[in-house]
Amino acid sequence: MLKKNVENKYWVKNFLYLFFFLIIIWLALTSTFQWEELIVGILISFLLALFLNKNYLKLGFPPLSIKRIAVSIVYFIVLFFEIIKANFDVAYRVIHPKMPIKPGIVVIKTGLKQDIAKMILANSITLTPGTFTLDIIEDKLLIHWINVKTEGLEEATKIIGERFEKYLKVIFA
Amino acid sequence: MELFGMIITGIGTIFLLIGNLGILRLPDVYNRIQAGTKCTTLGAFLTIIGVGIIQPAWFWKCLLIALFVLVTNPISSHAIARGSHKSGVPMCDRSVVDKSKEFEEYKATKATIKIVAFKEKK
Amino acid sequence: MSETIILIFSAIIALGIFLSFLRMLLGPTASDRAVAVDTITTTVVALLVLLGFVFKRYVYLDVSLVYSVLAFVGLVALARFLEKGI
Structure with missing residues (x-):
């Protein structure tokens, strides 16, 4: 499943944009820069971006640029x-x-x-x-x-x- | 900075009051949705952003709430308007045109112009 | 000082909620009441943020965020009900 998606040329780029978008939302929600919170946020954003990216192009959104x-x-x-x-x-x-x-x-x-x-x-x-x-x-x-x-x-x-x-x-x- | 936030919050408050006044004054459901959606969306947006400017530690969370209101408020009012139009809530007697009869989905609805009088019944 | 002014703003918003509440009581059809409730929820979200500033409680922001999410879901369900029944 994952291998087939990697072949899509937009996959990596989209993943990075989604990842940074989610991290910005996490920072807005917690409003702190303590390193424990940051690590948890990065982990959660990584997992969510991994799952969301599969359905992102199906929804009809264009690839980000x-x-x-x-x-x-x-x-x-x-x-x-x-x-x-x-x-x-x-x-x-x-x-x-x-x-x-x-x-x-x-x-x-x-x-x-x-x-x-x-x-x-x-x-x-x-x-x-x-x-x-x-x-x-x-x-x-x-x-x-x-x-x-x-x-x-x-x-x-x-x-x-x-x-x-x-x-x-x-x-x- | 604090004065600036105060002014923005005040403008938002006035728009919220006007929106609620429009809900009370305008004649039928669709016009009420016009006033309710537009004025309360900008009013709530400015009020929440203004509090974020007065208290800079809260700014990001206030921005998140304001953007959420900005995105979801049109959707919910659109859903209510569509539901009330399909269930046949009449328009007020000042209305001039209703083109929705051209579509199959709306042939069966009973909503027509000139049913509800402009004044409220006591 | 700023708390007093914000408290006056909250009083104005509360007056607005009262106006919509009158429409909710008077409204000739069910849709009128639904629209009034929609307006009241958006106004209450703004009121909660202002009260959070007056009382210096950060928790009120979380409360208003969750309130707006729940109000959105509830109103969409209400609109489905108005359209053709559950």
Whole structure:
């Protein structure tokens, strides 16, 4: 079993990335640098990385690389500004005495293939101004929109989905 | 540094209050989920990070809790919204469009516009 | 000094929890109550961290982490129940 996996060319690289990721989580959880704790953490991270690595590529994650991590960081910064905009938007609608809402359910389509990518897109849409995802059916997303601007498929896709999809397409190329 | 953390915690607190006010004020389930998800996610994130900045020894654990909230909160509200839409909870009478009838899964649901009145019944 | 200000912030958050609690009591359908519970759990996670700072107890952070995990699992189970029954 192990020998067959080693032949996969991504195996060693993935293993190292996972190992360092788990060690960072361990350090965040314990918040100490005593050597007993460090040794236990390294052991546990090693074993977990060994077990998780087998299922990692099956889940639909792409193999890790420096470029993908950099694009992900840019993506998170963009997402954070969108979240702040969304909050001021919702706060305005809630506090305004007449509540300027015009809700409705529209459909958009996505070009992403993997389930994980669709999940990240749906979560991002949930956190951005005025929209959240009701359901994912094949390559269509059902969106509840608090202030419907357009009902067409293409226009709605352009307004809601485009700004995240261009980053996600690079990450999950 | 402490003042900076205080300001961040204060902003987060105000967003949490607005989110909870939105839960009380907005007319139907879907709009309530909008307010509940967005405001409480950013509010909880900023509040927890602010405590981490005031007390630097706690920072990493606070960051872990904040990231966990940021990842799981949209998923749980998405699950609740999907469940309530499939079980036929109606939308409020201000709604303008419902395109979900195009799909097979939603043909059977009873959810249509203009059932619930905008004012709450006493 | 900073403890006092954080305590005032906790009072504001507690007021918010009260508002959601009203929705949980009033809510016309089961979904409204579920949404209110979802909001209350997220708010309580933030409140626990603030109280941990006021009382200088590190354990409260662990409590809030475990609470958020359990609330997530419970709400997903509740959503399955709303969809088609267990």
